[in-house]
Amino acid sequence: MMAAWLAQLDEWHEEDEFERIVDAVFAIPQPERGAQLTGHLARALNNLGRYGEALEQLHTIAEGDRDAIWHYRGGYAYYYLRRYEEAVQALERADELSPGDEHLQRLLAWSRDRAAKQQRSQERARQRAAKAAASGSATGISVEPPFAGMDLSGFWQDSDYSRQEYVCEAPTDELIASIEAELGYKLPASYIALMKTQNGGIPVNDCFPMEEPTSWSPDHIAITGIMGIGRDKRYSLCGELGGRFMIEEWGYPDIGVVICDCPSAGHDVVMLDYTHCGPDGEPEVIHVDQEDDYEITFVAENFEAFIRGLVHSDVYDTSEQDKQDALERVRNGAFSPLLAELCARTGEPDKLEQQIRAICLRVVEEKGSFSFHADERSYLMYDLQFWLYTGCYPDTTREQYLARYSEMIAFGGEFGQRGYAPGFVSQWLDERLQQGRIIETVGILSMERDAAERLLEQVAAAAS
Structure with a gap:
C-alpha cells in the first residue's frame, strides 16, 4: 500500500501536480503519515513556494536529522526564505551524510555566497548607524551641498528618445511634495538637486562598477535612464512605466523607490532602499534582480555616491x-x-x-x-x-x-x-x-x- 502511495506521489511530482500531492497527504491524519509521506509533502510545499509550511512539516519528522534528503529540503526552504546561514548549515549537514550530489553542491555554493552578502549588508547597516550616532544625526545625511566640486553640465545625453520618454518639466516644490506623498518616501536632497539640472533622462555615463556579480555582469551594472520627478513621462517616478509600476505590476520589493530602468527591459532595476533609514532618511542604492528571485545587491552608500561613481560603457566594452x-x-x-x-x-x-x-x-x-x-x-x-x-x-x-x-x-x-x-x-x-x-x-x-x-x-x- 505504501509503495503504491509513494509511486503515485512520484508520478504527480513529475507532472508538476504539487497541489494534488499536498491535498492527498494533508487528507491523511498526521500521526499516520510517517517520514516518507511527510517528506513528499515538504517537497511539494517547497515547489509551491510555501517554504515556511515545508519547514513546519520537516520538523515533525523526529528521525530527520540523520537523513540527507531531510536536510536538503530544509536547506532549500531556508534558502528561498533568505535565511542563508541556516541554509548553509542544513546543506553542509546533507553533504556530510551524502556527499557528491551536484544539485546540493550548487545550492550550497549559492547559499554561502548569499550568506556572505547578507553579513556584509548587516555590517554596512551597523557602520551606518554608528556613523550617524557619532555625527549626532539620526539619518546620516551629509551637511555638504550635493555634488560639491562636480561638473554636471555634461552629465545628460540629448536625444529625441530621452526627451520623449524621460525628461519632465523642472520640478516645483509642490510637485516634489506631491510625488513624495504618493511614493511614501522623502527623496534624497542629491536626487532633487540632480533633477533640477534636468528632470530625468539618459546619462552619458551609464555603468556602475560592482564588487559583487549580478545577472548583468560580474563586475558592473548598466542603466538605461534615470527617472525624473513627475507623472507625465512614461519613465518618471510615478509614470506609466515608472517606479510604482515596477513594484505593483512586476513584483519588485516595496522597500523604496525605483529610480533607474536597465537594458534588460524590466528584469532588473536600480532602487533607493529605505529599509535601514526609514522613509525620511538617506537611502542606500541597490540593484534588484527580478530573474534571480528579486535578489538585492548593494550598489552605493547613497544617491550622490552612485552618480559620482557612474562610468562610461566603453570601460566595459566586451x-x-x-x-x-x-x-x-x-x-x-x-x-x-x-x-x-x-x-x-x-x-x-x-x-x-x-x-x-x-x-x-x-x-x-x-x-x-x-x-x-x-x-x-x-x-x-x-x-x-x-x-x-x-x-x-x-x-x-x-x-x-x-x-x-x-x-x-x-x-x-x-x-x-x-x-x-x-x-x-x-x-x-x-x-x-x-x-x-x-x-x-x-x-x-x-x-x-x-x-x-x-x-x-x-x-x-x-x-x-
Missing part, C-alpha cells in the same frame, strides 16, 4: 568577446530539458537541432548577441518554439504558453539567451493571432495547418 561566447553557446551548448523533450517528440531530433543551431548562429552573427526581437529570424524562432510546444502540449492557453516560454531558449541553460523581453513575445503572438497563423479555440492555442507546413519549409530554408 562586445567581441560576448559575441564569441554566444557563438560557442549556440554551437555546442546543451538544449534545455524542455527544448530537448520537444525536439525528441518530432521524430527527427538531430535534424531539428541542427536547424535550430544554424538559424541561431545567423542571429548571433548579425546582432552580436543571442537575442530575439521583432525581426524576421526572431519571428521564425518564435513560430518554431510555439509549434514544438503546442505539438506536445495541445491543450495550451495563452497564459500557460507565455509562462513556459522562457524554459525553452530564453533561460535555456547552456543553449540559452540569459534573458528576454516578454513584450516582444506577446507582440509576436498578437500579430500571429491577427494574421490567422495561430488560432485560439475556446481559449486553446494552435498553429493553423497551412502555416505549420510553411513553417517547416521556412525553417529548412533559413538553416541551409
Whole structure:
C-alpha cells in the first residue's frame, strides 16, 4: 500500500501536480503519515513556494536529522526564505551524510555566497548607524551641498528618445511634495538637486562598477535612464512605466523607490532602499534582480555616491568577446530539458537541432548577441518554439504558453539567451493571432495547418 502511495506521489511530482500531492497527504491524519509521506509533502510545499509550511512539516519528522534528503529540503526552504546561514548549515549537514550530489553542491555554493552578502549588508547597516550616532544625526545625511566640486553640465545625453520618454518639466516644490506623498518616501536632497539640472533622462555615463556579480555582469551594472520627478513621462517616478509600476505590476520589493530602468527591459532595476533609514532618511542604492528571485545587491552608500561613481560603457566594452561566447553557446551548448523533450517528440531530433543551431548562429552573427526581437529570424524562432510546444502540449492557453516560454531558449541553460523581453513575445503572438497563423479555440492555442507546413519549409530554408 505504501509503495503504491509513494509511486503515485512520484508520478504527480513529475507532472508538476504539487497541489494534488499536498491535498492527498494533508487528507491523511498526521500521526499516520510517517517520514516518507511527510517528506513528499515538504517537497511539494517547497515547489509551491510555501517554504515556511515545508519547514513546519520537516520538523515533525523526529528521525530527520540523520537523513540527507531531510536536510536538503530544509536547506532549500531556508534558502528561498533568505535565511542563508541556516541554509548553509542544513546543506553542509546533507553533504556530510551524502556527499557528491551536484544539485546540493550548487545550492550550497549559492547559499554561502548569499550568506556572505547578507553579513556584509548587516555590517554596512551597523557602520551606518554608528556613523550617524557619532555625527549626532539620526539619518546620516551629509551637511555638504550635493555634488560639491562636480561638473554636471555634461552629465545628460540629448536625444529625441530621452526627451520623449524621460525628461519632465523642472520640478516645483509642490510637485516634489506631491510625488513624495504618493511614493511614501522623502527623496534624497542629491536626487532633487540632480533633477533640477534636468528632470530625468539618459546619462552619458551609464555603468556602475560592482564588487559583487549580478545577472548583468560580474563586475558592473548598466542603466538605461534615470527617472525624473513627475507623472507625465512614461519613465518618471510615478509614470506609466515608472517606479510604482515596477513594484505593483512586476513584483519588485516595496522597500523604496525605483529610480533607474536597465537594458534588460524590466528584469532588473536600480532602487533607493529605505529599509535601514526609514522613509525620511538617506537611502542606500541597490540593484534588484527580478530573474534571480528579486535578489538585492548593494550598489552605493547613497544617491550622490552612485552618480559620482557612474562610468562610461566603453570601460566595459566586451562586445567581441560576448559575441564569441554566444557563438560557442549556440554551437555546442546543451538544449534545455524542455527544448530537448520537444525536439525528441518530432521524430527527427538531430535534424531539428541542427536547424535550430544554424538559424541561431545567423542571429548571433548579425546582432552580436543571442537575442530575439521583432525581426524576421526572431519571428521564425518564435513560430518554431510555439509549434514544438503546442505539438506536445495541445491543450495550451495563452497564459500557460507565455509562462513556459522562457524554459525553452530564453533561460535555456547552456543553449540559452540569459534573458528576454516578454513584450516582444506577446507582440509576436498578437500579430500571429491577427494574421490567422495561430488560432485560439475556446481559449486553446494552435498553429493553423497551412502555416505549420510553411513553417517547416521556412525553417529548412533559413538553416541551409
